[in-house]
Amino acid sequence: MAAADAQRAQPSGDNEDRPKRTKVNRRxxxxxxxxxxxxxxxxxxxxxxxxxxxxxxxxxxxxxxxxxxxxxxxxxxxxxxxxGLPIDKTGGRRRGHVPVSLTVQQRMILTKRAKGVGIQPEEYLRRIASCAIEDDLYAAVTDGKFDPKLSTAREVLVL
Structure with a gap:
């Protein structure tokens, strides 16, 4: 019995030279x-x-x-x-990109209106958003479409 255990403990000849597999971090x-x-x-x-x-x-x-x-x-x-990308100086003004989800129909309307002004759709949307944010026009622009409470009470958001 001891001889059989000793034989099992010894590696077989064909696996001796094979390197052990290691886990590879693909990232x-x-x-x-x-x-x-x-x-x-x-x-x-x-x-x-x-x-x-x-x-x-x-x-x-x-x-x-x-x-x-x-x-x-x-x-x-x-x-x-x-x-070759431009690098902003530390502490300088940076512009962040905010992804906006729009339906296909909304994107078509956006593209059409931006072409009418002669600018890209992203710039068209950026100009509208920046003016609405600076002048706090949320209630005026949305007009209760998303917040019915704001349209009925005509509340102004104070931040």
Whole structure:
């Protein structure tokens, strides 16, 4: 019986040379690129996510907090510089992008009206929103469509 246990404990000849499989983190796997043979630690998905979040107007600090994988904000800014993107000075005025959900019909109307003015739909919507926000025209613009209480009582939002 002891001889059978000893035989089971010894590895068979065909599996001795096979390396053990290790779990690979696909998000930050290392790949080697020729001819320089440097280790590429970022996948295309990670670079794409950084590009997407940059396009949303997020700061490098916001992006690093979202990634939460040890990436430094200076690394993200260096990547922006490598990509040729403009980098805002720290503490300067930044414009953030706010995604707005519109139906297909609303987007068609927006595009038509923006063409009538001779600007892009995004700029048309930005101008309307910025004026409504600055002059506190929420109740006047929505006219009770979303908040019936505001149209009947004619309350003004005070912030």
């Amino acid at each position: 930050s796997s290392e790949r080697y690129r020729a001819p320089q043979l440097f280790a590429e630690k970022w996948t295309n998905a990670k670079a794409g996510l950084i590009g997407f979040m940059t396009g949303q107007g997020r700061t490098s600090t916001d992006i690093v907090e979202h990634l939460n994988d040890g990436t430094d904000s200076a690394t993200v800014r260096a990547l922006w510089k490598k990509w």
